[in-house]
Amino acid sequence: MKLGVIGLGTVGMNVIKILTEEKDRRNKEIGDIEILKVCDIKSDNSMGYDFTDNYKEILDDPRIDTVVELIGGVGAAYDISKSTLNSKKNLVTANKHLLALHGKELFSLAEKNNVKLQYEASVGGGIPVISPIKENLFVNNFKNIRGILNGTCNYILTKMEEGMSYSKALEDAQLKGYAEADPTFDVKGVDTAHKISILAHLAWGELKEFSEISIVGIDGLTKNDIEIAKSNGLRYKLLGEANFDGCELSIRVAPVAVKKDELLYSVNGVYNAVELDGNYTGKTIFYGEGAGGNATATAVISDIYKINLGG
C-alpha cells in the first residue's frame, strides 16, 4: 500500500510519526504500508519523507493508491477528495465538515470508482465509533443517537460549572489549546452538527441537508443557567441528537440539561461520548478523547489499515 499524506498539522504529523515508529512492532498490521509522499504548504513536519507543497503531485502520482486528506475545510479539501476518488485512489479523511456538506457526492464517487472512502477520525477523535456502527451494530434498527461530540464546548461547560463565566472559560480553553482563535464553529454547535449528521447517515443511510438541522450553540448559556441546572442535580451538555421515528429522521444540536444518573452526565472536560440506542443492543456508549493529535491519528491509521486489508 502506497500513501500520499496531504496536510501536516498536528494530526498529519502524528499519523506519519506513529506509522514510522510502530512499523516494526506492529509489522503484521502496518508493516507493508509505505508513505511515498507528504504535502503541506510548509515543509516543517515532513520527517524526512519525500515532500511537496503542491498536492497535485500526490494526486498525479500513479504509484500512490491511497490519499490521506488532513487539511480540513471545504475548499482545497473538496477538490482533493473528488480528484482522489476520480483517479481511482482510496481516500482517508478526518474532515467532518466536508462529509456533512458533500458526503452524498463523495460516497457515490467512491462507489462509482470502486474505491474506499474511510473516515473514522471525523467523529470522536480517537474513539472508535464509525467502524463499530458500520461493522458491529449495523443490524440494529436504531431509535436514537446522542453525543457529546465537541471537546471544546464540553471543556467550557465543565469550567463554567466550576464557577467560571462563559468568556473566562472560553479564554481558558484557548490558552490550553482546546479552542481555536476563532471558536465559532465549536461554540455555535456547527462542528457538533457536522458530526451527528455523519453518525445519522451511518445509522439510517440518510445524509440530512445541513440546512435542515436545528443548531443552538453554547454561547447563549449564562453562569446563571448553569447554576440553576446544578441546583436541580442537572448538568448542561451540548448534545448532537438524531432520532428516527420509523418514518422521518430529525437532527438537532442544543445544550441539554442531563440528569445525574445518566452516563453522559459524567463525561467532562475535553472528553467525548456517543450513545446509540438500538432495538437489539439497547444502549451502547463509546467514550474517550474526542480530539488531540495522537488519539485522532490512531483513528486515521485504523482507516489506512482497513483499506490495506481490503475492507
Place this chain on the structure above:
Amino acid sequence: MKLGVIGLGTVGMNVIKILTEEKDRRNKEIGDIEILKVCDIKSDNSMGYDFTDNYKEILDDPRIDTVVELIGGVGAAYDISKSTLNSKKNLVTANKHLLALHGKELFSLAEKNNVKLQYEASVGGGIPVISPIKENLFVNNFKNIRGILNGTCNYILTKMEEGMSYSKALEDAQLKGYAEADPTFDVKGVDTAHKISILAHLAWGELKEFSEISIVGIDGLTKNDIEIAKSNGLRYKLLGEANFDGCELSIRVAPVAVKKDELLYSVNGVYNAVELDGNYTGKTIFYGEGAGGNATATAVISDIYKINLGG
C-alpha cells in the same frame, strides 16, 4: 457464505432470527449469508431450517464454510472448534471459557489452516470491544485494561447497595434470569477472569495461563462492606484488570471500591464496561449490555459479516 449453527439457546436462536428477519433490509451486509443447517440436542428452535441433533453432520458437510459454535463450555465445544478449524472451516464463537483455556491452540490452528476465528461475542455481549481493539486501537502501547465484565455480579452489587443482602440479591438475580441456577462461575469471578484474559491477549499478544490469574469473587462481600464503601463515596465493582509494566503482564479479578468521579462508578445493574488506557488514545471506554440474547446475537452476526467480507 454457508453457515452451520451449533447451539440453539437464547443467543443461537436470536442469531438465526435476526439473520432471517433482517436479510432484506440489510441485504448489503448479510444478504448472501445462508444458514444451511442448525444443530441442537432438541429441535424446538430450528425455525424451519434443516435440523440435526448430531453436530458431526455440520462438521462433515462440505458445503458449509463457517461454523457458529454457541453451546458454551469446554467439552463438546472444544471438539467442535478443533474439528471446524481442522476441516478448514471458519469458526465464530461466543465461548470465553474455551478461548481463555484453549485459545493458544485454537488461534494457531486457525492460522495453520488459513481460516478465520472470530469471537466478538465472547466479551461484553453486544458491546463492540474485540474488533475496536483489534482494528482501531491496536497501534497503542496499552498500559492497562479494566472491565466490569459480568452483568450478574454487577446486578447483585447494585442491589446490595440498594440494601439487599448478598443472598437476597443473588436470589433476585436468579428470579430475573440474570443469574443461573448454579451461579458459581459468575460470583466467584471465573467468568470475569476468562474475559479479561481474552482482552489482555488482544492488547499484548500474550494469553496468560489461566492458573496464573488471581481471582477473588463477590461472594465474600457483606452488606457491611458495601455500606462502608458507600459512606466513603465509593462503590464496589467486580473488576477484571490487566496491567503491562513494559515487561510483564499481570491479570487479576477482584471487587474494587471505585471512586465517584470515575465513569465505571456509574455502570450499574446488568451493564458492562471496558476501559482501555493506551499511550496514544488515552482512556477509551465501551459501555453497554454485557449479555442478553439479542445484544450478544448482534456481536455474533458482526463476526459472520466480517468473515464474509474476508476480514
